Amino acid sequence: xxxxxxxxxxxxxxxxxxxxxxxxxxxxxxxxxxxxxxxxxxxxxxxxxxxxxxxxxxxxxxxxxxxxxxxxxxxxxxxxxxxxxxxxxxxxxxxxxxxxxxxxxxxxxxxxxxxxxxxxxxxxxx
Numbered sequence: 001x002x003x004x005x006x007x008x009x010x011x012x013x014x015x016x017x018x019x020x021x022x023x024x025x026x027x028x029x030x031x032x033x034x035x036x037x038x039x040x041x042x043x044x045x046x047x048x049x050x051x052x053x054x055x056x057x058x059x060x061x062x063x064x065x066x067x068x069x070x071x072x073x074x075x076x077x078x079x080x081x082x083x084x085x086x087x088x089x090x091x092x093x094x095x096x097x098x099x100x101x102x103x104x105x106x107x108x109x110x111x112x113x114x115x116x117x118x119x120x121x122x123x124x125x126x
Contacts, residue, residue, distance in 0.1 A: 007064050011038030028065045028124040043115050050117050055091040071124040072103040078110035078119040
């Protein structure tokens, strides 16, 4: 049986005693990834900046796991305000420009805490 390997995003600390994610064999599972600034661990109030950092943290997470965004098979996006979906989509398209080669995604409205506007969770295969 494969051993679980903890993955963290340097500079981005969870408020709970959980890792940013785990790798088991060639599978990668994230906890909630947010748009916190890895330099300050602060959450910007600006939605565009938060979305930009969200995808930057996703890229860092995948690098820490030994992969990259091409390894992502599924994304669950949690969004506080549906009117801000276009902001997320801009960075989504930037990360996954080929419309024929994007992960599956499910967006869910959520009552996110502490000024958080977006979170995501992923499943990836290395």
